[in-house]
Amino acid sequence: MRIGDAKQTYVADEALWTSSTQQIWFGLLLLALLVFPFIANSYLLYLACLVGIAVISATGLNILTGFTGLISLGQAGFMGVGGYTVAWLSLHTAVPFPLALLAAGLLTAAVGVIVGLPSLRVKGLYLAIATLAASVFLHFIFSEWTSVTGGMAGLSLRPAQLLGFSFHNDFRMYFMIMPLAVIMLLAARNVFRTRVGRAFIAIRDRDISAEVLGIPLLKYKLLSFGLSSFYAGVAGGLFAYFFRVVTPESFPLAMSIFYLAAIIVGGMGSILGGVLGAVFMTLVPEGLKLLTAAVTPFYPQAPVFMSPLLGVVFGVLIVGFLLFEPNGLAEIWRRIRRFFHLWPFRT
Amino acid sequence: MNVGGAVYILEAVNVHLAFGGVAALRDVSFAVPEGSITTVIGPNGAGKTSLFNCISGFYRPQQGSIRFRGEDISRLKPPARAALGLARTFQNIALFRGMTVLDNIKLGAHVHLKTGLLGALAYFGPARREEMAVREEIERRIIDFLEIDHIRRQPVANLPYGLQKRVELARALAMRPTVLMLDEPVAGMNREEKEDMARFILDIKDEWDVTVLMVEHDMNMVMDISDHVVVLNFGQVIASGEPSQVQQDPAVIQAYLGDGDVETLRRRLNLKTEAA
16 A cells, blocks of 8 residues: 655656656566567567557547547548658658658648648537548548559658668667657657646637636647647658558558547547557457467367457457446556555555 | 726626627626626526626627726637636536646636647746746645645546535636636535635635626625625616615615515515415
8 A cells, every 4th residue: 555645846746657666667667668679579579569650649649539629530641641751751852760750740730730720610520520521631632642642552661761770670660669659658748737738628628618718729729630640640650661651541541440449448538548548459459369369279160250250359349448438448547556556455 | 997086997888798689788887996896696687697708708799898907808809808817717617527626727827828839748947847836826825725725636526516616716816817707606505615705705805906706696795795786687787886785776676576565575475375
């Protein structure tokens, strides 16, 4: 049981990690992330990279939908903008990857701000449809603006470069994706310690009283769209570097729904929720495949039954979360923590 | 504006507001003396909250103007009026339910902070110092004063009604207001909570040099703490002045009790009870 965490200063009281236990655990997590690629096999490494990209993108969507309350179905389109930007830069210039990713993020942010313009007037489902329209429009551009996007055939990229160092395999990509994911997560967490993040949440909870407090709605809604799209653009850029090919089919509408599901399962309006949701959504289908493989020796018929069932099982898991834990995995995590804080006394 | 010695910080001049064919406010004029507690009273549907919404900028009156320190602010949007120092609370509490008490109050200080997006992402240097300064100010001036230190980390949604009202007041105070508008600050409270709230309002006026404009139905409290009372009925000002004057005003008594003298009313009441 943890008792008393009296603080002497406001700096200590407002810190991200308010106890040394938390700091140690976070340090261990970073260490584990650092050691992981040296002991993991190529399949796990591949999955870890996918998870890292998904975490960045889900966090972006969480800023917009979970924290600001603006539903978006444009996430895949935004990732596409980032992906194509990186691909084009890689083909036509020799810019190092950090600049390419920054450009991808900024361009996507600009697109996001434009897509977000209707958000002052329309909310909820109507905004979802407006962003869906934007997504369809972006897809049209990806497939038809052949001179830039390569049309349906898409673009192939050279490996990411930095000062002559080439990120040509998953091991090296891991060291590009993971640190970026950690930094972007911490940055997102920071936003919600300041007035910008509070304004986002205020808009979500009650936009009328937000105005009375002097929060200009349009400015902050567009800021949220821009920030969220920046994350999506960087994630899309990493996606392009990772697979080294982008086509219109790389960013299907189902991907937007995938991310929406990820933040709902993980927990809307919680940075941790976005992370857990992205991990869950990426790994569970893989886990179910592994499970199928594991039981096949005993039930040779398993793949025949299981393959079509995978989607169903996955869907049932999501519905289960919506029914039994609407606040998502983040809430389950909080409950576990509370249990250990109060242990051995009952919660 | 200076008329007859009193300085008026907030004025409504011939305000007319209609929704379609229904006039909510008709030619409403009144002035709030600086440093006073001014209360708007009136029966249900008299237009009190509509008037508040005109002043804070949600409704735009078709005619007339709202003046703040003599300047016409009728064209300003709500955030701009907030920046001038017009703070308000709502009749049906408008807190951000998902946030903690502390975050709700910090939101009140929004217009006084400067952190931009980049500073927020880095949370370093000026952004961090600013956060600490606002936290310190809120702790020292507001949380202690309103006696809500025990709940500062709790989500607002879990709090009892009386405390939520107090948190909303705290948030309004964090705006460092010059005029504090309170829409029914003690509605639905028990006696003890009402007394606390009345004490806070008086202290805010005296110690913070804030002008208070409120809408309230609780006549005991209105008569006890107001310096100036404005009575609305069917969207029109029917009386204004000191509480004791207003209390005696025949038009006010008529608005609240209906026409006819007290004897007639009593007779009507008796007839009803006999019939029942």
